[in-house]
Amino acid sequence: MFHRVRGAAVAALAAAALLAPTGAANAADAAEDPGVAAPPLRDLAAESGRFFGLGISGPMLDQPRYTAIASTEFSSVTPGNEMKWGSVEPTRGNLDWTGADRIVDFAEEHDQEVHGHTLVWHSQLPNWVANGDFADGELRQVMTDHVTTQVGRYAGRIARWDVVNEPLNEDGTLRDTVFLREIGPGYIADALRAARAADPEARLYINDYNTDGVGAKSDGMYELVRSLLDQGVPLDGVGFQSHLILGQVPSSMRANLQRFADLGLEVAVTELDVRMQLPADAAKLEQQAADYGAVVGACVAVTRCTGVTIWGFTDADSWIPPTFPGQGAALPWDENYQPKPAYHAIVEALGGDPAPEPEPGACVADYRVTNRWNAGSTVDVRITTDRALAGWTVTFDLPVGESVVSSWNTSLTQNGTTVTARNAAWNGTVGAGGTLGFGFQTDSGAVYGAPVPALNGTVCTGAANT
Incomplete structure (x- = not known):
């Protein structure tokens, strides 16, 4: 059956x-x-x-x-x-x-x-x-x-x-x-x-x-x-x-x-x-x-x-x-x-037992605004994972009015306030204990609290202040 x-x-x-x-x-x-x-x-x-x-x-x-x-x-x-x-x-x-x-x-x-x-x-x-x-x-x-x-x-x-x-x-x-x-x-x-x-x-x-x-x-x-x-x-x-x-x-x-x-x-x-x-x-x-x-x-x-x-x-x-x-x-x-x-x-x-619910892997995020001016800012995101990755998706929310205008080392999209960053073709593999990184530029220089990124659905810890 x-x-x-x-x-x-x-x-x-x-x-x-x-x-x-x-x-x-x-x-x-x-x-x-x-x-x-x-x-x-x-x-x-x-x-x-x-x-x-x-x-x-x-x-x-x-x-x-x-x-x-x-x-x-x-x-x-x-x-x-x-x-x-x-x-x-x-x-x-x-x-x-x-x-x-x-x-x-x-x-x-x-x-x-x-x-x-x-x-x-x-x-x-x-x-x-x-x-x-x-x-x-x-x-x-x-x-x-x-x-x-x-x-x-x-x-x-x-x-x-x-x-x-x-x-x-x-x-x-x-x-x-x-x-x-x-x-x-x-x-x-x-x-x-x-x-x-x-x-x-x-x-x-x-x-x-x-x-x-x-x-x-x-x-x-x-x-x-x-x-x-x-x-x-x-x-x-x-x-x-x-x-x-x-x-x-x-x-x-x-x-x-x-x-x-x-x-x-x-x-x-x-x-x-x-x-x-x-x-x-x-x-x-x-x-x-x-x-x-x-x-x-x-x-x-x-x-x-x-x-x-x-x-x-x-x-x-x-x-x-x-x-x-x-x-x-x-x-x-x-x-x-x-x-x-x-x-x-x-x-x-084939009639076998369903797979057990997996335990999520831990991750630590460092979300850092590296430069800010009146009309924009640049952001560097680095995430360390305790498990090996064969591909990654990072999601987080920006404040209302904060829009991404360009990005690097990632395929990045924004829907409303939610940003989704996926690995590029060349950087999807990350070893256990390794760190992935990407960056982007916004069209606002506003100061806001650092969001908490999630890696492949797992909410990370350790977000840095902006």
Whole structure:
């Protein structure tokens, strides 16, 4: 049963996430950290017969902090790039399984399933496929040989395959790809039949994005898979990538998953992340937690939803910032490998206990007017925190009539008398016992008592006289 995350608890967790201590360098540290729930996500998901998966980054397997979490929290892994055609056969006939083998070996070492990703996709193709000069019927043979070779190599070791990835346009029609042009619409059925022949036990999926809610694209997917089933084409499931924007989980997601399940198919959330405009703050983290909880809850509510995979787990290794400049913080663990409110929302959606109310960290503020003249003043604010910060928001009130006209070392806004100062892109990380600082100029030289700033929702002590 899906448990809705309580607003007050999430708000407190959001503030705590920004004040979270660094560390958790290994599984033992994570187990001792009260911010990390036990049992791990994989065990919570298993209680309802589901997996909880990770889109894994092969290069990150050299990082002990990464592997400590990747190996313990997740029951399924999906190679991010290592099984794509351009990775395994960059030049025709020259196969390189190094990256894919490493991830499969890692998964087996930690009793995890592997979700193979992906066999036939228009992107990240080797040039000889994307721009090849093929004779009639040649690409069909090349494609089926590729599917047969890759699926056959890992037969018995891969639980599910994304056989065909992102075949649709936004209006639900088939995307113009080299496969559609050279082979025709039947390429999808050909690829699925080849995969079934190469490994009869693997579950075969079609996977796409922007199909999470009912709409033109998901309608197109529905008609496509229904047509394939009517033809007797082997198809076991549909994957919903769910690369979402903060606050935009479709209200029809559960119903959409259910209609595919009603066709007798498995459904799975295969690439979940929820991105936001940076910098993150407590309110955004609260909304993100609600979004993660809603998506996981939708899966839990649909009997044939086999599980959820998040596309990376730490903001230190996310595809979002380079792809969507100015956006990020999309994953349930922050850049310091600390769980965010989204993590706790996932735990609760999977049936785990709600997170305890966190204790706020202490802070000491020094609010100092450094210069004053008839028409204005300059102010320096310094705050020392007893907890490490992965981002900060400072709020305080100015007297009526006192307006900020410029600021530095912060992104600062004023609403009435309330001033909100957030970290800049470069100064959000502050170590435990460290000090953050910023300044601003006002348009009044009036003398007033120093306000009491709050850091990430916690009222500080020690405000200096002005």
